Amino acid sequence: MDREEGTRAYLTLSSPESREEYDKTLNYEFLLLDTTKIPEEFESFYNVQKLSEGEETREFYSRFLEFKKDLENTLKNLRITVLFFLSAFSLLTIFALLMALAQKNGFLSSGVELFYRKWGMLCSTGILFSGYTIFRKILNSKKNKIGQNRNH
Numbered sequence: 001m002d003r004e005e006g007t008r009a010y011l012t013l014s015s016p017e018s019r020e021e022y023d024k025t026l027n028y029e030f031l032l033l034d035t036t037k038i039p040e041e042f043e044s045f046y047n048v049q050k051l052s053e054g055e056e057t058r059e060f061y062s063r064f065l066e067f068k069k070d071l072e073n074t075l076k077n078l079r080i081t082v083l084f085f086l087s088a089f090s091l092l093t094i095f096a097l098l099m100a101l102a103q104k105n106g107f108l109s110s111g112v113e114l115f116y117r118k119w120g121m122l123c124s125t126g127i128l129f130s131g132y133t134i135f136r137k138i139l140n141s142k143k144n145k146i147g148q149n150r151n152h
Helices: 002-016 014-025 038-107 112-149
Strands: none
Touching: 002 014, 038 112
8 A cells, every 4th residue: 555545535534424425435335244144164173172182282291291391301311421421521530640649759569650651541431431331221210210100
């Protein structure tokens, strides 16, 4: 709508006489819908929708809660795993620093020093892997218990 049409519409609708003339030109019979009867298809669709809406809402909400719990458990497991690795690497770093300090000050015998140089990294990796395996078994057993409790 341009400015001229807007001005003309305002002048027509704001004046009671010109508004009355304008209203006489409108065909209200064509615009009004038959409000006395609602089609049967609409009524039956509404009834079906009304009956099934409660079940669908409950089903959707229960699935959402299940998804939310799974997501919370996954994030909790991820957080615990990250903390495990951080603590394990921290302990291994502290152990390596203590071994280096003991070696520098001469507290280690030559046999222990040779063993540490040859096998230290492999033993550290083995300890870390064993700890992680035990850690995952504990987490999986807790996850299975939670899953069994949810199913009952």
